Amino acid sequence: MNESKRSTTTGVDLIAQFYQQQTPFFFTTANYSLLTSGNQASVNLALNDRALFSTIQGVLAEAQAKGSENPIIVGAIPFAVDAPMHLWVPETVNWGKPLPEVSKNTAGDVNQSNNITSSNSNGYAIQQTPLPETYMQGVESALQRFKHSELSKVVLSRALDISLPQQLDMSQLLHKLAQHNRAGYTFAVSLPVDTQQQNSHCKTLVGASPELLINKQGTAIRTNPLAGSAARSADHHEDQQRAHALLDSTKDQHEHALVIESVNSALKPFCKNLSVPNQPSLIHTETLWHLSTDISGELVNPATTVLELASALHPTPAVCGFPASHARDAIAEIEPFDRGFFTGMVGWMDSQGNGEWVVTIRCAEVEALRLRLFAGAGVVSGSIPQHELMETATKFKTMLNAVGLTDVAEVA
Ligand SMILES: C=C(O[C@@H]1C=C(C(=O)O)C=C[C@H]1O)C(=O)O
Numbered sequence: 001m002n003e004s005k006r007s008t009t010t011g012v013d014l015i016a017q018f019y020q021q022q023t024p025f026f027f028t029t030a031n032y033s034l035l036t037s038g039n040q041a042s043v044n045l046a047l048n049d050r051a052l053f054s055t056i057q058g059v060l061a062e063a064q065a066k067g068s069e070n071p072i073i074v075g076a077i078p079f080a081v082d083a084p085m086h087l088w089v090p091e092t093v094n095w096g097k098p099l100p101e102v103s104k105n106t107a108g109d110v111n112q113s114n115n116i117t118s119s120n121s122n123g124y125a126i127q128q129t130p131l132p133e134t135y136m137q138g139v140e141s142a143l144q145r146f147k148h149s150e151l152s153k154v155v156l157s158r159a160l161d162i163s164l165p166q167q168l169d170m171s172q173l174l175h176k177l178a179q180h181n182r183a184g185y186t187f188a189v190s191l192p193v194d195t196q197q198q199n200s201h202c203k204t205l206v207g208a209s210p211e212l213l214i215n216k217q218g219t220a221i222r223t224n225p226l227a228g229s230a231a232r233s234a235d236h237h238e239d240q241q242r243a244h245a246l247l248d249s250t251k252d253q254h255e256h257a258l259v260i261e262s263v264n265s266a267l268k269p270f271c272k273n274l275s276v277p278n279q280p281s282l283i284h285t286e287t288l289w290h291l292s293t294d295i296s297g298e299l300v301n302p303a304t305t306v307l308e309l310a311s312a313l314h315p316t317p318a319v320c321g322f323p324a325s326h327a328r329d330a331i332a333e334i335e336p337f338d339r340g341f342f343t344g345m346v347g348w349m350d351s352q353g354n355g356e357w358v359v360t361i362r363c364a365e366v367e368a369l370r371l372r373l374f375a376g377a378g379v380v381s382g383s384i385p386q387h388e389l390m391e392t393a394t395k396f397k398t399m400l401n402a403v404g405l406t407d408v409a410e411v412a
Pocket of ligand 1 (some may be wrong): 155227228362376377379
């Protein structure tokens with residue numbers, strides 16, 4: 001662990017400082033929080049660029065030469081492996097403790113400090129891409145492809161554009177996301193300003209991902225793929241029933257198994273041993289149940305970096321499909337928007353190649369008075385278009401609840 005991680009700063013302190021930073025990067029987990037400021041060197045290569053790893057090593061070595069003991073690189077990597085990433089070596093790095101657990105009453109206080117009045121979304125223009133009907137046709141088209149090609153899984157997503165009457169309070173948003181998704185990973189990443197576009201403002205990628213793509217500390221690695229989902233219920237009995245139905249679902253087990261096979265074969269060449277449970281377990285977020293497999297391993301070569309492992313894994317069938325090349329083609333043909341950073345990865349790596357990267361889901365791009373949310377669902381043989389649509393609507397709720405637009409969740 002980096003020395004400053006023993007600091008007494010809490011995640012709450014770091015969130016409070018978010019706005020005061022230049023090009024802030026915030027990341028909080030069940031174990032620590034991280035806030036960085038400034039940018040001393042950027043890396044905007046694509047994940048499939050051969051020069052990527054040597055370039056990253058170079059910028060970290062330069063930062064070390066300037067006096068940083070263990071510099072880190074932070075940022076976001078897009079879904080498309082040939083699109084530019086947005087990584088940078090920050091000027092200052094603040095490690096802190098995770099957010100403290102709040103009692104129900106205090107959590108209520110956080111709830112009341114909504115960014116936007118939740119009672120009424122009149123006045124907010126909402127645009128769905130694609131329209132629900134078109135999304136379901138896309139799922140239908142994927143089901144047809146399964147019959148006529150090698151494709152056996154594809155993740156199809158939707159975007160929700162919301163124009164806001166007032167700017168979001170990022171600190172409140174982060175606080176709420178982190179408190180309501182304590183087992184997950186809450187992040188906020190400053191994105192590059194699009195200088196080509198008129199009236200373009202600073203953009204921030206914000207979300208609370210439940211899915212660990214890869215963690216590496218020394219020779220130890222861990223990944224936690226999720227695939228197979230069910231909406232939670234406010235009724236305890238019903239909630240338990242849905243969880244058990246998910247665990248018993250042949251369709252969801254198949255959808256999950258495709259991911260685990262692929263993660264296993266991507267990581268095996270790097271590992272002395274890799275422990276893969278032979279059955280998924282259940283995890284839950286505030287809004288969903290997921291099938292989850294917690295995989296850990298030991299690297300043959302401790303010098304293998306977390307980003308090399310992330311690059312070997314990405315995109316897993318949890319966010320793309322199987323086989324990946326067929327799934328990528330299907331996504332390009334069916335999804336009517338560019339995913340950008342959605343279903344890519346967010347995280348950090350230090351100069352020893354240690355670090356943590358999570359799958360960029362349950363997220364939105366925030367730009368002044370605009371909010372673009374994303375959500376996808378894995379389609380396999382046996383999927384029902386209406387159910388996949390509802391699954392994406394439930395996934396939007398992580399962000400919608402956090403910004404106080406609970407009523408939008410009902411229409412999306
Ligand atoms: C694509 C998303 O989630 C992914 C798809 C899942 C599924 O299809 O069951 C579950 C978790 C994630 O791997 C999303 O949240 O937008």
